[in-house]
Amino acid sequence: MVAGRWDPGLYLVTDQALAGDRSVQEIVGAALRGGVTMVQLREKERDTRSFVALAQQLGAELRSRGVPLIINDRLDVALAAGASGVHIGQQDMPYGQARRILGPEAIIGLSVETLEQAEEAEQLDCDYLGVSPIFPTPTKTDVGTSWGLEGLRTLRRRSAKVLVAIGGINADNAAAVLDAGADGIAVVSAICASREPEAAARALWQTIQRHRRRSP
Numbered sequence: 001m002v003a004g005r006w007d008p009g010l011y012l013v014t015d016q017a018l019a020g021d022r023s024v025q026e027i028v029g030a031a032l033r034g035g036v037t038m039v040q041l042r043e044k045e046r047d048t049r050s051f052v053a054l055a056q057q058l059g060a061e062l063r064s065r066g067v068p069l070i071i072n073d074r075l076d077v078a079l080a081a082g083a084s085g086v087h088i089g090q091q092d093m094p095y096g097q098a099r100r101i102l103g104p105e106a107i108i109g110l111s112v113e114t115l116e117q118a119e120e121a122e123q124l125d126c127d128y129l130g131v132s133p134i135f136p137t138p139t140k141t142d143v144g145t146s147w148g149l150e151g152l153r154t155l156r157r158r159s160a161k162v163l164v165a166i167g168g169i170n171a172d173n174a175a176a177v178l179d180a181g182a183d184g185i186a187v188v189s190a191i192c193a194s195r196e197p198e199a200a201a202r203a204l205w206q207t208i209q210r211h212r213r214r215s216p
Contacts (some may be wrong), residue, residue, distance in 0.1 A: 006068045006084070006107060007037040008128055008164050008184030009208045010201065013072070014041050018192040028058055031191050032065060034201025035208075040087055040186070042072035055081035068107055075101055085109070087130060090117060095124050109164065118155055130186065131155060133167020134177060137189070149180045156181025171203045178211040 012031045019027050028039055039062060041055055051074065059069045059081050068084035071077050075098060078086045085107030088098055095110055102108065111130040112118040121129055133146050147155070152165060165177045166186035174185055187204065194200035 008162055009037045009212075010035055010205050011038040011040065011164055011166075011184050011186035012036045012191055012201070013166070013186055013188045014039070014043065015188050015192045016043060016045070018189050020193075024054060025057065025061075027192055027197050029061070030196075030198035031201040032062075032067065034191075034198040034203075035205030036067065036191075036201050038068050038070060038184075040070040040072055041077075041083075042087075044072075048074075048077065051077050052080045055083055059083055070107060070109065078102065078106075085127070087111070095121075095126055099125070115151075115155065115158070118159055118161075122159060122161065126161070128162035128164050128183070129159065131163050131165045131182070134165045134182075135168025135173070137168040149176055152177065152180040152182060171200070171207065174204055174207045175211060178208065184208075 012028065014024050014027065016024055039058065041058060043051055055069065055071060055077055062069045071083045071086050073088060073092050075086055075093065086098060086102065087109040088095065089111040090113065095108065098108055107127045109128045109130050110121050110126045111132050112121055113132055118129060131147055131152060134152060136146050146167065156163060162183045163181060164184045164186050165182035169177055169185050169187050170190040177185055190204065191197045191200050
């Protein structure tokens with residue numbers, strides 16, 4: 001599903017720690033060449049000033065390519081950098097307040113970790129649900145049980161929202177996640193930790209394109 005002006009198909013979530021000695025800019029640039037369609041800047045260790053500076057730099061590059069920049073959690077950074085939107089979790093600012101602050105044009109995604117949370121989110125006008133985690137992953141340790149493919153299928157049957165799956169997704173299981181009902185896949189280590197992030201992104205993007213050609 002392409003949601004109007006943006007495509008959730010291949011959604012990169014940054015992680016400087018996983019990038020090692022490479023910069024976030026380097027990883028994002030390579031991922032863009034490989035086919036990434038959205039980028040979420042998640043940099044919890046940065047101070048606000050450097051976070052805003054990085055978001056402004058990446059935002060300019062992404063806008064030139066028509067790719068949205070989403071900021072994890074920090075509405076202040078999103079506003080200061082002119083980002084496309086934010087992604088918030090269950091413990092972050094309530095969705096309604098985030099929408100009032102950012103306005104109707106912002107892209108706002110909301111993490112859901114249970115069917116109950118997803119059902120509550122169905123009543124909101126959020127742009128997508130981040131279904132987290134699909135599989136166990138070391139980059140997401142503050143959640144309960146994983147959705148698994150069957151949980152994702154169940155959610156797909158019950159939800160009319162754009163579903164972006166995240167958590168333990170890589171080239172080996174991406175097709176199964178898409179077949180289970182995800183509109184897009186979000187990845188962290190599959191690209192950020194790869195020694196060849198462009199090739200890693202391209203392999204995932206090719207999987208998404210094959211799935212879309214098969215889908216009605």
